[in-house]
Amino acid sequence: MGKYRRLYIGLFVICLFPGADAQEPDGPATIYNQKREAVLVDGGSPEKDKSRLVKDAEARTGWALLSDPAATTGEGYMWYEYTYMQGPGRLRGNFRLKVADNTNPAVVAMIRGTIGNSELKTFEDRYEKVSLKGTDFAKPNTYQEFSIEFLKGEQGFGDWGLETTGATKVWFDGITVEQLSRFSTRQLLPLIEQPVRPDGLKLATDKLRVHETYGLFMLHWGVDKAVGTLGGERTQSHLNVHPQSTRLDGFPTTWEALYRHQVIVLNNVPAKAVTIVGTTMLKQYVQDGGTVIIMGDTHGISHGGWASSVLGALLPVTPGARVRAGEPIYLTPRQGKPTEFDWSQKPYTLYSHHAEVRPGARVLLAAGTVPLIVERRVGKGRIIVLLMSV
Numbered sequence: 001m002g003k004y005r006r007l008y009i010g011l012f013v014i015c016l017f018p019g020a021d022a023q024e025p026d027g028p029a030t031i032y033n034q035k036r037e038a039v040l041v042d043g044g045s046p047e048k049d050k051s052r053l054v055k056d057a058e059a060r061t062g063w064a065l066l067s068d069p070a071a072t073t074g075e076g077y078m079w080y081e082y083t084y085m086q087g088p089g090r091l092r093g094n095f096r097l098k099v100a101d102n103t104n105p106a107v108v109a110m111i112r113g114t115i116g117n118s119e120l121k122t123f124e125d126r127y128e129k130v131s132l133k134g135t136d137f138a139k140p141n142t143y144q145e146f147s148i149e150f151l152k153g154e155q156g157f158g159d160w161g162l163e164t165t166g167a168t169k170v171w172f173d174g175i176t177v178e179q180l181s182r183f184s185t186r187q188l189l190p191l192i193e194q195p196v197r198p199d200g201l202k203l204a205t206d207k208l209r210v211h212e213t214y215g216l217f218m219l220h221w222g223v224d225k226a227v228g229t230l231g232g233e234r235t236q237s238h239l240n241v242h243p244q245s246t247r248l249d250g251f252p253t254t255w256e257a258l259y260r261h262q263v264i265v266l267n268n269v270p271a272k273a274v275t276i277v278g279t280t281m282l283k284q285y286v287q288d289g290g291t292v293i294i295m296g297d298t299h300g301i302s303h304g305g306w307a308s309s310v311l312g313a314l315l316p317v318t319p320g321a322r323v324r325a326g327e328p329i330y331l332t333p334r335q336g337k338p339t340e341f342d343w344s345q346k347p348y349t350l351y352s353h354h355a356e357v358r359p360g361a362r363v364l365l366a367a368g369t370v371p372l373i374v375e376r377r378v379g380k381g382r383i384i385v386l387l388m389s390v
Contacts, residue, residue: 022221037085042173058143059173060096066171067109067164078109081175083158084165085339089182091152093160093175093204096142097132098369099273100169104134105388111172113148118156121193122383125151134168143173147179153188154272178311185308195281199254203289208232209261215239215250215268221295223265228231229244235261239269246273256364258285268297271309279310287379289370297389316376316385320354328387329367351389 042061047051056064058064067078095111112129120126126217128148137144150159164170183191198353210227214236237250248269252258258281271279286292292311293302302319306312328348341347349372357371359365364384365373371390 035179037083037177039081039083046223047133056171064171069166070086075164078162078164081171085175086152086179086350087182088152088154089186090149090180091146092149092180094145094147095175096143096145096173098141098171099134099137102134102140102142103345104167106167107131108134108167111146111148113150113160115152115156116159118153120151120153132169154276164266165195185243185310195277197284201255201259203262204260210265211235211252211261212265213237213269218366221267222284239273248273263291268295268300270304271306279350283310286381286383289380291382293384296353296386301385314378314383315356316383317355322354323325324352331367349388353387355387357382
């Protein structure tokens, strides 16, 4: 029996018969993408804006920022702020301003926006700046919206700014950011730099190394025990949910670091945490002989967005949206098949994903007709999906 097969058999034993000492870690928070986000000027605006803050009955909150040519603060940056809640796709920022003089043909303000810390390869895709003339305003002393649009990838944050020239009084009461469209994986791929594996790089074979992502319920799976039993080495990355991005701190992001591992265990983390670049690298990694194991559970195969990721077409199953939960599903050995497990403990799971097994995939564990662990060969490697929790 091969070393990697022993690894996931050991994993099955530990996850089906977990020890009483397993402690559940705190689950990660979740940042949900929002279609609309408003950043409005109000009485509690940051200190950097206080010198321009004025009361304005026509403003949405009753407060606005004023750039006054008579004041020394009339020119230069009037306002800047950041937004975080939008997903990959096309964004629009709607700036709401008014001017005292709408007859001036000179530029009175510039609005701009970009995505900071973006993975998009072309700067022009993620940046726009528009100059506003006094004559662009339909009426004096009346608020009017002006918009800019650009693209956002999986990573980064919206960076918005407003500058004034001092040509006339300019009031500003806030910005509303809209998600106009969302990118699919196929639409996003051409916009990023494609990772290319170095020529001649091969998977390390000197020692069994397993990388595991630290997701919800990780300790219950007991991957560390399975690896330790085989005399292997485990490295870890930790899920970090932040307004700027959802990422895995410590995940092997270089080809050399990734190819040092024979197995990657994606333990209940969403695909966006690995990023589109990371999943593209994992696709090549599997084709070159690596093994990827994707756990079930709340951020796993179904709800983690893996079906729509770069790895989606390679998965051994087509995940459904529904889950089975509450009633125990008891596991039994297959009829006439030899087994290394002691089934007298009557292992069961309370949570499993609905999924359709794809042609060419192999069911490794089931409860009756319900598939729970499914494997698919991809190139020289394989992808194994666990459709259950512990």
